[in-house]
Amino acid sequence: VLGINKSIEREGQDRYSIELPKDQQIFIEEAYKINPNTVVVLVAGSSLAINWMDEHIPAIVNAWYPGEAGGTAVAEVLFGDYNPGGKLPLTYYRSLDELPAFDDYDIRKGRTYQFFEGDPLYAFGHGLSYTTFSYGRAQADKNLLSRGDKLNLSIPVKNTGKRNGEEIVQVYIRRPADKEGPAKTLRAFKRVEIAQGKTENVMIELPYSAFEWFDA
Secondary structure (H helix, E strand, C coil): ECCCCCCCCCCCCCCCCCCHHHHHHHHHHHHHHHHHCEEEECCCCCCCCCCCHHHCCCCEEEEECCCCCHHHHHHHHHHCCCCCCCCCCEEEEECHCCCCCCCCHHHHHHHHHHHHCCCEECCCCCCCCCCCCEECCEEEEECCCCCEEEEEEEEEEEEEEEEEEEEEEEEEEEECCCCCCCCCCCEEEEEEEECCCCCEEEEEEEEEHHHEEEEE
């Protein structure tokens, strides 16, 4: 179990780096030498540049700050009693060198998944489970929208693994002709439970507001 706590990050105190504390980096590297079949449970409230772990550790469970029932929840995942299906609500960067100055609040300069142009360690929306899913081609029920109208998407999703599981289907929208706008923006998502080998036709409703944009 590795990570950080309120002595390193909290309201009113920012981190000086996005790496794990040095002693923890040394600890996991030494543990890996003894047994490469190691799972890391990561405890933190924000993203970490865990590049070495990504390259060497077979499995990482992101527990965030899990609360009083966290031990039970993590144990259920580790022993296979629960098949996780969570997705990251932020971007995991590889280095602070990829980001603009901390006191520059203009996210259009490469901040967040919407404007970051690099190769993230783990992208916004990333998440694995004990099964796998494949997506078919999404179909929309109409081409154009008028204010107050809505569009319905139908997305076939198949559980291609060996266990029942849950997938969070995410819908991102972008405007290809907008050179200054975000590369993509999450506008809808839906969590679905799909049995092993089965295909679910996931229906997602997009209101007119999902296609609205603003400029500076």
